[in-house]
Amino acid sequence: MEKAHEGYEVKDIDQPAGIVKVAVCKDSGKLPTALCARDPRGNRVYEELFIEGTQPTGLCENHVLVQVNRINGKLKTDNTPPGLVEDRVYVKKAIANPLAKDFQYTLITATDDTAVAPTVDIPVTPTIPITPTTPTTPTTPTTPTKKT
Numbered sequence: 741m742e743k744a745h746e747g748y749e750v751k752d753i754d755q756p757a758g759i760v761k762v763a764v765c766k767d768s769g770k771l772p773t774a775l776c777a778r779d780p781r782g783n784r785v786y787e788e789l790f791i792e793g794t795q796p797t798g799l800c801e802n803h804v805l806v807q808v809n810r811i812n813g814k815l816k817t818d819n820t821p822p823g824l825v826e827d828r829v830y831v832k833k834a835i836a837n838p839l840a841k842d843f844q845y846t847l848i849t850a851t852d853d854t855a856v857a858p859t860v861d862i863p864v865t866p867t868i869p870i871t872p873t874t875p876t877t878p879t880t881p882t883t884p885t886k887k888t
């Protein structure tokens with residue numbers, strides 16, 4: 741290419757009229773949401789040139805935020821301990837191919853199977869009723885006698 745351009749000076753070409761530069765999501769091709777930049781692979785937003793009027797108008801619906809159990813990576817349920825819940829961004833796909841490189845970023849469907857700790861019913865032992873005792877009358881103390 742250098743040889744072909746030999747002897748020519750570098751010229752900037754003006755952008756033709758009617759071209760617009762728009763930020764789009766790499767995965768959906770639509771306008772990005774805040775989640776597109778939070779993709780686990782990194783920011784999925786880039787700028788693309790469009791003929792004015794052909795640029796996307798809808799927002800990306802492929803990037804979704806879900807709450808998972810950070811230990812097993814499964815979707816949070818009511819049984820997931822609150823301390824293990826983590827927000828993660830996934831890519832929603834109509835058909836997820838487990839052999840595809842991006843499968844690990846595809847929206848998971850498995851729900852957290854963490855079991856709730858079983859509650860043990862401890863029988864309450866009945867307390868033995870205490871029978872009231874009749875109060876004893878205090879005895880009058882005897883005055884000690886002095887020995888001589």
Ligand SMILES: [Zn+2]
Binds near residue numbers: 772803
């Ligand atoms: Zn997106």
